[in-house]
Amino acid sequence: MPEPTSTKKISFRKIIRRESGFLVLTVLLGLFPFVMNLITGSGLNDGITKYWQGQLIAFFIMAVLAMSYDLLIGYAGILSFGHAAFFGGGAYTMALLLTHWGPTFASRYRITIPGGTDITTLIIFIASLLASAVVALLIGALFSATSARLKGAYFAMLTLALAEAIHILAKATDFVQWTGADEGLHGVPIPAWLNPTQFRLRFYFIALAFLVISYFVIRRFTNSPTGRVIVATRENEDRMRMIGYNPATYRTITFLTASLFAGLAGAMYSLWNMSATPSMTSAVTTVNMLIMVILGGMGTLIGPIIGAGLMQTLSQFLYNFFGARWPLVFGLIFIFIVLFFPYGIVGTWRLKQPDLKAGWERFRRLLGSKPPEQQ
Amino acid sequence: MSQENILEAHNLRKAFGGLVAVDDVSIHIQEKTMHAIIGPNGAGKTTLFNLLSGTMPPTSGQVFYHGRDITHLPPQRRAHLGIGRSFQITNIFPNLTVLENIRLATQAMGKHNFRLLHLAENYSEYIEKAEAVIEQVGLTGRELIIVRNLPHGEKRKLELGIMLACDPELLLFDEPTAGMSSEQVPELIQIINKVVKEKGRTAILVEHRMDMVMQISDKITVMSQGTILAEGSPHEIANNRQVQKAYLGDLYGELA
Numbered sequence: 001m002p003e004p005t006s007t008k009k010i011s012f013r014k015i016i017r018r019e020s021g022f023l024v025l026t027v028l029l030g031l032f033p034f035v036m037n038l039i040t041g042s043g044l045n046d047g048i049t050k051y052w053q054g055q056l057i058a059f060f061i062m063a064v065l066a067m068s069y070d071l072l073i074g075y076a077g078i079l080s081f082g083h084a085a086f087f088g089g090g091a092y093t094m095a096l097l098l099t100h101w102g103p104t105f106a107s108r109y110r111i112t113i114p115g116g117t118d119i120t121t122l123i124i125f126i127a128s129l130l131a132s133a134v135v136a137l138l139i140g141a142l143f144s145a146t147s148a149r150l151k152g153a154y155f156a157m158l159t160l161a162l163a164e165a166i167h168i169l170a171k172a173t174d175f176v177q178w179t180g181a182d183e184g185l186h187g188v189p190i191p192a193w194l195n196p197t198q199f200r201l202r203f204y205f206i207a208l209a210f211l212v213i214s215y216f217v218i219r220r221f222t223n224s225p226t227g228r229v230i231v232a233t234r235e236n237e238d239r240m241r242m243i244g245y246n247p248a249t250y251r252t253i254t255f256l257t258a259s260l261f262a263g264l265a266g267a268m269y270s271l272w273n274m275s276a277t278p279s280m281t282s283a284v285t286t287v288n289m290l291i292m293v294i295l296g297g298m299g300t301l302i303g304p305i306i307g308a309g310l311m312q313t314l315s316q317f318l319y320n321f322f323g324a325r326w327p328l329v330f331g332l333i334f335i336f337i338v339l340f341f342p343y344g345i346v347g348t349w350r351l352k353q354p355d356l357k358a359g360w361e362r363f364r365r366l367l368g369s370k371p372p373e374q375q
Numbered sequence: 376m377s378q379e380n381i382l383e384a385h386n387l388r389k390a391f392g393g394l395v396a397v398d399d400v401s402i403h404i405q406e407k408t409m410h411a412i413i414g415p416n417g418a419g420k421t422t423l424f425n426l427l428s429g430t431m432p433p434t435s436g437q438v439f440y441h442g443r444d445i446t447h448l449p450p451q452r453r454a455h456l457g458i459g460r461s462f463q464i465t466n467i468f469p470n471l472t473v474l475e476n477i478r479l480a481t482q483a484m485g486k487h488n489f490r491l492l493h494l495a496e497n498y499s500e501y502i503e504k505a506e507a508v509i510e511q512v513g514l515t516g517r518e519l520i521i522v523r524n525l526p527h528g529e530k531r532k533l534e535l536g537i538m539l540a541c542d543p544e545l546l547l548f549d550e551p552t553a554g555m556s557s558e559q560v561p562e563l564i565q566i567i568n569k570v571v572k573e574k575g576r577t578a579i580l581v582e583h584r585m586d587m588v589m590q591i592s593d594k595i596t597v598m599s600q601g602t603i604l605a606e607g608s609p610h611e612i613a614n615n616r617q618v619q620k621a622y623l624g625d626l627y628g629e630l631a
Contacts, residue, residue: 217492225487225495232479235468242428242466243541244454244483253491 019219022302026212029056033201044201053204057196059312060211061268066292066304067218068261073290074299075222076254077234079152081286082143082159085166086259088281089139090132090266092170095185095276096178097128103189121191129267136263137256139166144255148248160283170278184277188270196272203272210268211305214261219301221257230254231299295337297344306345339363379441381406381545381577382427387436389422396422397433398601404545404579409571411580411588413612414598415621420581421463423598424549427579428460429453440545454483459543463550463581465530467537469523473514476522476533477505480540505540512536512566528559535563539570546570546578552587560584564591589613597621 016023036042036049043049065087072078102124111120147158173181180186196203221227233240233247240247270276279285288311296307314333318326340359341348382404389397397419404410412420425431427438429450437446445453450460468476481504482488482495496502509515512532517525522533535551551567552560568591571578582588588595588609595612597604599621605612612618 220492220494223494223496224491225482225493225498226489226491228475228479228482228495229488232468232471232475235470236466238430239462239466239468239537240479241450242430242454242460243480243537244451245488246449246451253489257491 019216022215026208029208030205032056033204045199050200053200054196055312055316057204057207057272058269059309060207061265061272062292062312063211063305063308064214064268065262065265066289066296066308067214067301068258068265069289070293070298070301070304071218071222071254071258071261073293074297074301074304075227075234076230076251078251078254079156080143080159080255081156081283082163083258083262083289084281084283084285085139085143085163086136086262087266087269087285088166088170088276088278089259090136090263091270091276091280092179092185092266093132093135093263094128094267095188095270097131098124098188098190099185100178102128121193125191125194129264132263132267133260136259136266139263140255140259141252143259144252148251160286163281163283163286167278167281167283170281182278184275184279185270186275186277188274188276190271190274194271196274207268207272210264214264215301215305218257218261222301226250226253291334294344295334297341297347297350300344300346300350303344303346310345335366336363339366379406380404381441382579383439384423384427385437385439387423387426387438388434389419389426389431390434395601397426400436400598400601400603402596402603404577405594406577407571407575408593409578409580409591411582411592411595412598413582413585413588413595414604417600418598419601420598421549424460424547424579424581428458428547454541454543457544458547459538459541459545460547461534461538461549461551463553465527465534467522467530467533470521472519473509473522473525473533474502474505474518477508477536477540478502480537481505481508484541508536508540511539511569513562528555531555531559531563532566535566544576546576548578548580548582550581550583552582552584560587567591 033044033049033053036052037044040048065083068086069083072080072083102121105124106120109120110118111123112118143159143162146162147155150158169175170179170184171182172179175181193199194203194206222231229240229245230250230253233245233250237247266280269280292307292311293304294307295310296303296305314330315326318329322329337345339362340356342359342362343351380403382402384400384402387397387400387402388395400419400423402412402423412423414420422431426433426436429445429448429452433446437444439445440453440456440458443456445456448456468479471479478495478501481501482498485498485501487493487498487501506518509518512535514529514532514536517529522530525533531551531554535548538546538548548567552563555563564587567578567580570576580588580592592609594607595609596606597612597615597618604621605615605618607615
């Protein structure tokens, strides 16, 4: 009798143990609004509790975006500067459909389930979300198809150019009655039951669920046979070919997965802000993602989440102190983090090398003073 | 001979600009033999290997595998047809473990490369196969070491292991002993011999250690300046005056 392979399967319990850190964080975040409510006494849907939930919602969405970027640059080692195109593509699809298609559809059809409950807005919402995912996937497919033969800097330039093309499309006055051109779309009529102003706590949990599900799906993906191939292709593409893998196929898979999650994050972001603006498709958005991933640690998944949180917190905090000049201060902090945590916060922590001396040396070299061995 | 040719190259030529690295080379590899290619540095051995394994396209000429024209197939397709290759300059996955390096090769030959949401650890068949290969190349106990930390000799064994894990029918060894100390060589010869002789595989071997080549190969092709200088059994080659002059040097020349 052949031995059943299931005896060696990784049990559910083992996965829980392995991801205990993330799960604890999830529980803490789930309790956060209620704890805030108890401490401050402000209601779950107003005051300071509501404000902090808002901050965290933006963080959850940006964390998913940063994770999707990490798949590309951290796991697959693909330097792409076009990530904003996926994010913006998802956001615009959601906003455009809810603005221009949803109301028309709702005025013509009314969908109810047997109990008599009206689910028309739910159907519109789900359809728009699926469309956002499809559009993001199509942009991802376009990116990987056009750039399949390029590598390194050339590849990065092409992705930047493609993203800029989409940025220009978003700003184009030719489609002003649809996209609002420079202004973007504002006051998107999102389903009333999802309204983040009215139902902040509900939106908070939806956004948290979005982060948790995305994390586990992406984590699973990176640990799958396919994910292992992607990491190894980053390590040594030529050898992968020689043992029978086609790197282009795996590159496309990575691109599609990353664009899917970036597109969904974009859709969520447009729901949260009830808007879609050209700045979401700009290179600045991509650079912000890059900073989040580098801060947290490439190829760690948990790192980009921390990076997104850090960036969110720092930008708020610094803005309160320095006003519009906050990016200057942030830049300095960023340089220091890169000097002292060259593999990002999580990456350096895992290597157990938060080496202060080496960081100090790098700092001195940056300032142009001679390293001691040459003196 | 009754044995079939597993690989045939017809009039292969590879030019890099003005430099012709491989010039009109035709070679026939018989099934289940150990065929060595020798020659001085710059003779075009590695370039020939690159043409046979598909890493480079030839400028002209054709390559047939089991009678099928594979001249324009990329390396990954050739790998699935049963052609494996090891490299002269160690070509491994530096930041992965020994086990993962070899597991990837066993997985490549399987059917689960596109299971996006299953855990790789759950496909125990690949892990078991990889462990068998690790034992075969003598790296037992080193499974979880990140391979960039391995000493050179063990990296060479791993290099071999990655190829063996694909279980190819035709094995291309590009200087398997490169950089190894003489004490480590016999073990490696044994591993190669075992695979080729016991499993009935075919091997093409590029090697600089003449003693090793003379000892294990069935047939030897001598290359010089991109062309084939001589071909024959080890005995014939050792007694060939032209070869002695071009390659084997004074020692063999005096003996003859």
